[in-house]
Amino acid sequence: MTRLFDRVALIGIGLIGSSLAHAMRKQKLAGEITGYARSEATRTKALELGLVDRIYPTAVEAVKNADLVILCSPVGTYGALAQEIGPVLKPGAILTDVGSVKGAVVKDVLPWIPAGVNFIPGHPIAGTEQSGPESGFAELFINRWCILTPLPEADAGAVDRLAAFWRACGSNVEIMTPEHHDLVLAITSHLPHLIAYNIVSTAADLEEVTSSEVIKYSAGGFRDFTRIAASDPTMWRDVFLNNKDAVLEMLGRFSEDLSALQRAIRWGDGDMLFDVFTRSRQVRRSIIAAGQDTASPDFGRGAPKSQ
Numbered sequence: 001m002t003r004l005f006d007r008v009a010l011i012g013i014g015l016i017g018s019s020l021a022h023a024m025r026k027q028k029l030a031g032e033i034t035g036y037a038r039s040e041a042t043r044t045k046a047l048e049l050g051l052v053d054r055i056y057p058t059a060v061e062a063v064k065n066a067d068l069v070i071l072c073s074p075v076g077t078y079g080a081l082a083q084e085i086g087p088v089l090k091p092g093a094i095l096t097d098v099g100s101v102k103g104a105v106v107k108d109v110l111p112w113i114p115a116g117v118n119f120i121p122g123h124p125i126a127g128t129e130q131s132g133p134e135s136g137f138a139e140l141f142i143n144r145w146c147i148l149t150p151l152p153e154a155d156a157g158a159v160d161r162l163a164a165f166w167r168a169c170g171s172n173v174e175i176m177t178p179e180h181h182d183l184v185l186a187i188t189s190h191l192p193h194l195i196a197y198n199i200v201s202t203a204a205d206l207e208e209v210t211s212s213e214v215i216k217y218s219a220g221g222f223r224d225f226t227r228i229a230a231s232d233p234t235m236w237r238d239v240f241l242n243n244k245d246a247v248l249e250m251l252g253r254f255s256e257d258l259s260a261l262q263r264a265i266r267w268g269d270g271d272m273l274f275d276v277f278t279r280s281r282q283v284r285r286s287i288i289a290a291g292q293d294t295a296s297p298d299f300g301r302g303a304p305k306s307q
């Protein structure tokens, strides 16, 4: 793979930042990688793991002369970071992010971006419940979607360069509006996390009553929820605070459907339960048929496609 950017700056070196560093190293996409991390421990770890060539205690130092700047911290931090780095971004540079929400990011970041800098929001639909600089791996983005939500006035050449970057990391790239992204992700990612946090929290309350039986007898279904519910609390707090409208809309729909199931159980409506379960099973089968089952042992083992 060829070098796509001379200098890439990573702002925040956690799961996604470190995975990007690994992917860039593996595919030789960047001449040089710089980083910003707030803690001395993360800065030392990032150098030790070879994730970055140089790492700084301020974002301003990290982004100087960078051709591509990627915000990889929780969504709630982007506005203040953009305000800080906006004045020192290199003219012609691309500023992007990996945040799980897009509308709020545009609102928070855009006001601080000088003319001549290409701000192109992005979101890799790839992750795990792990966090921190040691949790990343180069294959994370392979065969996964990366959604870009460029503004209508975005420079087409810059969008193509960023799309080429994500393809080189192994992803398939899709372009959509921030509003559409937030609505889709509210049901496919945000609500499932809320449900997982809630069911595990309810079970933890019951734990006192059942004295450790929840852990002892946790079967596959509950265990799968605990994996999702082990995701980073700061990241997910910021997701829900910043995608409020779409999540509340989907939560409303979900609650109505849950009430319908509750009613079916109460009144012994087996046909309804059977129909809902049959349709849901079909969704799972479609995901597997589309090759999007990340739990499969073969998922993501292939090499990134060439551009």
Ligand SMILES: NC(=O)c1ccc[n+]([C@@H]2O[C@H](COP(=O)([O-])OP(=O)(O)OC[C@H]3O[C@@H](n4cnc5c(N)ncnc54)[C@H](O)[C@@H]3O)[C@@H](O)[C@H]2O)c1
Pocket (backbone or CB within 6 Å): 011, 012, 013, 014, 015, 016, 017, 036, 037, 038, 042, 072, 073, 074, 075, 077, 081, 098, 099, 100, 101, 123, 124, 125, 126, 127, 128, 129, 130, 131, 132, 133, 232, 235, 239
């Ligand atoms: N985890 C996932 O599954 C996933 C998937 C796709 C996108 N995302 C998005 O990627 C971003 C990072 O998530 P992650 O999973 O890598 O989280 P993470 O917790 O592993 O890493 C985030 C890093 O940002 C640092 N950070 C926090 N506040 C900061 C600030 N003000 N300035 C600089 N750094 C700061 C933290 O110390 C941490 O090292 C989030 O915006 C999240 O929405 C996460």
Ligand SMILES: O=C(O)C(=O)C[C@]1(C(=O)O)C=C[C@@H](O)C=C1
Pocket (backbone or CB within 6 Å): 099, 100, 124, 125, 126, 127, 128, 129, 188, 189, 190, 228
């Ligand atoms: O696989 C997981 O652990 C994830 O939760 C990844 C996941 C998702 O919901 O699919 C989580 C948040 C993101 O913004 C993108 C991906």
